[in-house]
Amino acid sequence: MSHESHTDDSERRTDSTTTRGDTDGAAEQPHAMPDVGRRAVLQALGIGASVAVGSGVVAADHDDPHPPRIDSHYGYATPDANAVPERLAPDHTVELHVGDPVPQEHGPLFHFEPTGLAVDPGDIVQFSVTTPDHTITAYHPAHGYQRRVPVDVPPFSSPVVSAGGAWLYRFEESGLYDLFCAPHHILGMAMRVVVGDLAEEDVPGYEDTFEGTEGPPPLLAPFSKQFLEHELERFSGGNEDCEWVWLTPQEVLDTDALDPGAIQADDGRVSFDEVLADIERIHGGHSHE
Ligand SMILES: [Cu+2]
Numbered sequence: 065m066s067h068e069s070h071t072d073d074s075e076r077r078t079d080s081t082t083t084r085g086d087t088d089g090a091a092e093q094p095h096a097m098p099d100v101g102r103r104a105v106l107q108a109l110g111i112g113a114s115v116a117v118g119s120g121v122v123a124a125d126h127d128d129p130h131p132p133r134i135d136s137h138y139g140y141a142t143p144d145a146n147a148v149p150e151r152l153a154p155d156h157t158v159e160l161h162v163g164d165p166v167p168q169e170h171g172p173l174f175h176f177e178p179t180g181l182a183v184d185p186g187d188i189v190q191f192s193v194t195t196p197d198h199t200i201t202a203y204h205p206a207h208g209y210q211r212r213v214p215v216d217v218p219p220f221s222s223p224v225v226s227a228g229g230a231w232l233y234r235f236e237e238s239g240l241y242d243l244f245c246a247p248h249h250i251l252g253m254a255m256r257v258v259v260g261d262l263a264e265e266d267v268p269g270y271e272d273t274f275e276g277t278e279g280p281p282p283l284l285a286p287f288s289k290q291f292l293e294h295e296l297e298r299f300s301g302g303n304e305d306c307e308w309v310w311l312t313p314q315e316v317l318d319t320d321a322l323d324p325g326a327i328q329a330d331d332g333r334v335s336f337d338e339v340l341a342d343i344e345r346i347h348g349g350h351s352h353e
Contacts, residue, residue, distance in 0.1 A: 134188065134234045137218050139200075145192045145230035152232055154190035156183055158255070160198040160225075160245065161336075170346050171299050171309040173336075174198075174248040176255035179316065180327035180334030185260045188234050193225040198253070199246040200231055212270050214239035214259075221246075235259045240268055240324055242317055250287060250295075252311025256322045258332075267324050284313055315343050 132149040134140045140152055148154070158181060163173040176191075183189060191200045199222050203212035206219035213220075214237040222231035224247070235241065238260030245253040292308070299309050319342035320326060321334050340347050 134232055136234075136236070137220050139220060139222055139231050139233040141223050141225060141229065141231045143226065143229045145190075145228060148190065148230060148232065152188060154232060155187040156181060156189045158189060158191045160191060160193045160195065160200075160253075162195045162248075165299070169309075171251065173311060173340070173346070174245065174251045174253040175311075175316075175336040175339075176243075176245075176253070177336050178333040179255045179336045179339045180258075180322045181255070182258045182328045182332030183235055185238050186234065186236060187259075188232055189257070190230050190232050191222065191225075192230045193227055196227045197224050197247055199224055200233070201244055201246050203242045203244065209244075210271060212240070212242035214241070214268075217241070238262070240270075242270070244313055249284065249313060250310070252313050252316050254313040254316045256317060256324075256327060258324050258327045262324050262328065264325060311343065311346060315345070319343060 132140060132152055134152060142148060159177045161175055161177050163175065165172045181189070201207060201221040202217065202219055203209045204217075204219035205211055207221065217237050217239075220233060222233075225231050235257060240262060241257040241259060243255050243257065296309065316322070316339055319339050321338040321342050327334050
């Protein structure tokens with residue numbers, strides 16, 4: 065978790081490697097191996113000393129035969145957001161948060177910050193997890209949902225990332241990407257990424273099949289009435305007249321704030337507050353009908 069513990073690990077690895085190098089040379093010259101020779105041995109073994117540097121990025125050994133890479137399906141996950149390899153230094157960052165609940169008004173609002181992001185093709189985005197256990201997952205039929213990423217993009221997802229961890233993904237294809245967090249999808253935890261210059265006529269018409277069970281997969285999987293009532297009761301016993309005290313992904317992704325043109329404007333970042341301002345049912349305290 066901490067920067068220092070990573071440094072300690074690196075030093076331990078280096079020490080044990082050095083020992084191996086010395087042992088290899090011990091047959092003829094037990095303690096006389098010069099530093100340059102030791103370094104050559106380390107390089108031959110393909111093990112270099114990683115050095116922690118500032119800004120949470122770790123310098124890499126350019127001779128590493130298995131350098132860290134971002135997989136098109138699995139991205140790159142790390143339990144320590146402060147130990148991202150230098151070669152994967154992100155162009156943008158997104159944090160995964162949860163806000164405090166407001167009793168009788170709304171539940172804890174799980175969200176991405178920013179909720180809308182514009183990037184260039186090939187950019188790396190670091191998703192940093194600040195509260196326990198989120199995923200960053202593409203809407204894709206392979207995950208049971210309608211496709212809301214460009215046609216050639218694989219059904220990518222992070223693993224479950226715990227607090228303090230991070231996941232990185234490189235957005236290669238231009239287009240519109242809608243993403244969600246699997247554990248908190250039912251609570252409306254979704255976001256939108258615009259990759260490249262997306263002209264208005266090129267905005268894909270993702271279908272609003274949010275509730276249907278026929279045709280394309282829904283945006284939100286159907287849940288049983290019993291489950292939904294259980295969740296409402298758990299939040300407060302005083303919600304008999306209230307339909308839902310959380311956001312829904314449909315509400316979030318349908319806001320004007322997340323219109324692709326709005327996301328591309330200004331600095332390319334739309335905050336969760338801007339999204340929330342477009343959802344009167346929640347921000348206006350109108351959760352009781
Ligand atoms: Cu989540």
